Amino acid sequence: MQDRTITIVGAGSIGVAFAIVFARAGERVVVSDPDPARRARVDAEIAERLDDLSAHGLLEGDEAAIRARVRVADDLAGALASARHVQECAPENEALKRDLAREILALAPSDAVLASSSSAIGASRFAGQLPEGQRARCLVAHPGNPPYLVPVVEIVPAPFTDPAIADRTADLFARCGMTPVRVAREVEGFVFNRLQGALLREAYCLVRDGVIGVADIDALVRDGLGLRWSVIGPFETADLNTRGGIRAHAARMGPAYARMGAERGQNDPWSEDLVARVEAERRAALPIERWEDGVRARDVGLMRALAARRRGASS
Ligand SMILES: NC(=O)c1ccc[n+]([C@@H]2O[C@H](COP(=O)([O-])OP(=O)(O)OC[C@H]3O[C@@H](n4cnc5c(N)ncnc54)[C@H](O)[C@@H]3O)[C@@H](O)[C@H]2O)c1
Known part of the structure; x- marks a missing residue:
């Protein structure tokens, strides 16, 4: 070999x-x-x-x-x-x-x-x-x-x-x-581009509807969502942003996200079963008793990312 x-x-x-x-x-x-x-x-x-x-x-x-x-x-x-x-x-x-x-x-x-x-x-x-x-x-x-x-x-x-x-x-x-x-099976765009596409589709709609400008969308992702996503993914974010973890997040935010989806013609509310499956994976990765540790790790990750950005800007 x-x-x-x-x-x-x-x-x-x-x-x-x-x-x-x-x-x-x-x-x-x-x-x-x-x-x-x-x-x-x-x-x-x-x-x-x-x-x-x-x-x-x-x-x-x-x-x-x-x-x-x-x-x-x-x-x-x-x-x-x-x-x-x-x-x-x-x-x-x-x-x-x-x-x-x-x-x-x-x-x-x-x-x-x-x-x-x-x-x-x-x-x-x-x-x-x-x-x-x-x-x-x-x-x-x-x-x-x-x-x-x-x-x-x-x-x-x-x-x-x-x-x-x-x-x-x-x-x-x-x-x-x-x-x-x-990725378990072939779907159009695989997953990387489906996720990218979901964000870009919404960004185009928001610009079309005069809600926000192009540069501000880029700033929002670069210094907001993207900065955080360089440290943790969207499921981890939802899990760590709400006390009680992802189940509490889904209960609090699920209906609003379902309405936003419906506004764009997408009707895929997060069912009880689906939330339970996602929660099971999150709890296997981070037991709820260690939730505060996860929040601290997120914050340390963000500090490292910001420090690296600062070093990059000054070099
Ligand atoms: N560029 C991206 O952002 C990106 C990201 C992920 C995946 N991809 C995929 O990677 C693949 C390559 O993309 P790229 O951006 O490097 O394209 P590219 O145009 O930069 O390079 C393609 C190369 O293939 C050569 N080529 C042409 N005919 C060929 C043949 N019959 N046999 C072998 N080589 C041949 C060309 O001479 C060229 O050097 C594509 O399938 C693309 O979808 C691209």
């Missing part, structure tokens, strides 16, 4: 950024792209980004050694010859991804995993036509941009993806310092 590589197919924004993620973690990386101009830029782009990471104290390990772990291959067959994980980062085009998946799986070793960085095209769409033995090794691993700065990656299997392959992919990303998040 030691000689096996991570192969990146498509050396654009995401491909180059993923090469950094894997090489930084000690993996041997091969990068491939049909465009010779892109291939020629890979090493310089990686060097620039590593310099930036280093300047901000975010690079562990030797820059030259990280760069030396990345090889740019002239042809796809050579890039895939010893791949154990293929990260496909080609343009967001279903027909292109379908043809590419067929080509990759024909050229890569028979146990290689094919993970697509796609933002919206599930493995059902790009690998559904492939033989069972091949498509079982296909899934989506959707990053934030750029993945060496935004650690979350959504692991999205198709119904035909072997669950062991999803586990293996999540393990690889975790070992490389990322935060793999398991």
Whole structure:
């Protein structure tokens, strides 16, 4: 296994950024792209980004050694010859991804995993036509941009993806310092973009209706919701913002949120059962007797985030 590589197919924004993620973690990386101009830029782009990471104290390990772990291959067959994980980062085009998946799986070793960085095209769409033995090794691993700065990656299997392959992919990303998040099934936009879309849809409505301006929405998220979300997620926020935890929050705020949803034509009130399920997960993570500790941890996290912002502003 030691000689096996991570192969990146498509050396654009995401491909180059993923090469950094894997090489930084000690993996041997091969990068491939049909465009010779892109291939020629890979090493310089990686060097620039590593310099930036280093300047901000975010690079562990030797820059030259990280760069030396990345090889740019002239042809796809050579890039895939010893791949154990293929990260496909080609343009967001279903027909292109379908043809590419067929080509990759024909050229890569028979146990290689094919993970697509796609933002919206599930493995059902790009690998559904492939033989069972091949498509079982296909899934989506959707990053934030750029993945060496935004650690979350959504692991999205198709119904035909072997669950062991999803586990293996999540393990690889975790070992490389990322935060793999398991999505149970393919839904449009996966989860990252559904959440982003929910906020953006409402923001557009509020601007349309003259309630607030664009810059103030951005300020509200940057210095309010987003600042807090850089420390804790929305369920943790609801749980820690109301004494009594998330059940008390749902009782107090649920009806108002249901009315706001109905105003936009969305009728998904939080049922008793649903709140109980969410509460069970929160209480398993933080027993109610330790609620005050959670509040303090949130506040310490916010202080660290503010201190880091202040250091960033003065550097
Ligand atoms: N940019 C983002 O914010 C972002 C975030 C998450 C996921 N993604 C997804 O990552 C993928 C890549 O996006 P990007 O922003 O890096 O695009 P990009 O345009 O920057 O890069 C695409 C690269 O693919 C190469 N390419 C073209 N045809 C190819 C082929 N047949 N085989 C292999 N490579 C080919 C191009 O030469 C180019 O270098 C897309 O599926 C996109 O949806 C993008």
